[in-house]
Amino acid sequence: MASLQFKNIEKSYGDTLVLKGVNLDVSDGEYLVLVGPSGCGKSTLLRCVAGLEEITGGELYINDKLVNKVSPRERDVAMVFQSYALYPHMTVRENMGFGLRVARLPKQEILARVEEVAESLGLTDLLERLPGQLSGGQRQRVAMGRAVVRDPALFLFDEPLSNLDASLRSHMRLELKRLHKRLGATVIHVTHDQIEALTLADRIMVLNEGVVQQIGSPRELFDTPANKFVAAFIGSPSMNFFPCTGSNDEASVDGLKGSLSFYIEGPFWLGVRPTDWVIGGDLFSGVVEIVESLGAEALLHIDLGSYNVVVQASEPCGFTAGDTISLGLGCYHLFDRETGERLADGAL
Numbered sequence: 224m225a226s227l228q229f230k231n232i233e234k235s236y237g238d239t240l241v242l243k244g245v246n247l248d249v250s251d252g253e254y255l256v257l258v259g260p261s262g263c264g265k266s267t268l269l270r271c272v273a274g275l276e277e278i279t280g281g282e283l284y285i286n287d288k289l290v291n292k293v294s295p296r297e298r299d300v301a302m303v304f305q306s307y308a309l310y311p312h313m314t315v316r317e318n319m320g321f322g323l324r325v326a327r328l329p330k331q332e333i334l335a336r337v338e339e340v341a342e343s344l345g346l347t348d349l350l351e352r353l354p355g356q357l358s359g360g361q362r363q364r365v366a367m368g369r370a371v372v373r374d375p376a377l378f379l380f381d382e383p384l385s386n387l388d389a390s391l392r393s394h395m396r397l398e399l400k401r402l403h404k405r406l407g408a409t410v411i412h413v414t415h416d417q418i419e420a421l422t423l424a425d426r427i428m429v430l431n432e433g434v435v436q437q438i439g440s441p442r443e444l445f446d447t448p449a450n451k452f453v454a455a456f457i458g459s460p461s462m463n464f465f466p467c468t469g470s471n472d473e474a475s476v477d478g479l480k481g482s483l484s485f486y487i488e489g490p491f492w493l494g495v496r497p498t499d500w501v502i503g504g505d506l507f508s509g510v511v512e513i514v515e516s517l518g519a520e521a522l523l524h525i526d527l528g529s530y531n532v533v534v535q536a537s538e539p540c541g542f543t544a545g546d547t548i549s550l551g552l553g554c555y556h557l558f559d560r561e562t563g564e565r566l567a568d569g570a571l
């Protein structure tokens with residue numbers, strides 16, 4: 224097992240600074256999920272931890288040991304990539320045992336470890352097959368198994384489930400959760416999948432353009448996002464935002480009638496999650512444009528005149544396109560209009 228400390232980690236490629244001073248502590252046995260838009264530096268950070276990229280500034284510690292100059296092999300980490308990177312000419316057994324053979328473990332021990340891990344991942348019957356004879360989900364499990372047999376201090380997962388179809392992905396998500404519980408290992412997992420992040424993580428770190436936006440439990444990020452970026456990024460469908468202005472003890476949404484029941488002087492953002500509207504409330508009135516039924520729930524796309532908003536309601540929601548609808552606020556989030564920083568959260 225492993226704990227990690229990132230102290231002001233920087234990484235640049237030539238003149239381009241990709242990681243701009245990342246500070247983070249990961250505790251022993253923690254499952255940390257790293258999210259952020261494409262190109263924000265997630266894979267780069269993972270590769271720096273694995274030792275596949277050299278850190279250009281700051282200090283990285285694994286188990287209190289400075290590892291900036293330590294080779295990948297000596298870091299005791301196992302990485303699972305989106306592409307799985309299995310050797311096509313080797314059987315599942317050989318693929319899984321490869322790292323152990325390189326580490327010159329005795330044959331008998333390799334055999335025993337591979338069998339044990341194969342059993343736990345349901346791969347026993349597939350051990351003599353080649354990767355080309357496996358389904359995507361099975362290949363994914365082999366890639367996972369190859370990491371697990373090495374019994375590393377730290378697992379690094381880079382989008383490990385994104386090549387799978389939706390149902391297999393949710394199955395493998397559960398498998399990952401079980402695996403983590405059983406091994407008690409420390410994991411850093413990069414994903415762009417909201418559900419993966421929210422369900423697997425002890426804590427989530429949100430990165431944007433190489434800058435850490437917030438680190439916290441899924442609940443913290445969802446309930447008290449540190450800024451408008453995190454508020455928009457976490458949660459699907461995304462939060463609705465309205466530019467607002469407060470003056471003379473009264474605040475309202477720019478361009479709409481109706482006074483808000485809270486007050487902030489000057490310009491600010493109001494954020495409302497699709498689940499946090501009160502249908503039948505008396506703040507806004509609009510027209511239902513589209514109803515998207517998702518089975519148990521529906522997404523109502525509503526035209527408020529100057530703004531379009533999304534409202535999530537239980538089915539049967541009782542609305543069809545063209546209906547008028549009035550909305551009030553349940554929970555709300557307020558952000559600074561200039562910096563995007565969190566000002567307040569509340570519930571009415």
Ligand code: ADP
Nearest residue numbers: 236239241259260261262263264265266267268
């Ligand atoms: P993410 O995983 O969040 O999508 P990456 O970590 O892959 O993002 O990339 C972050 C930024 O670093 C991107 O702008 C990318 O173009 C750049 N980058 C990544 N690898 C290299 C490289 N070897 N040389 C130059 N730029 C790179």
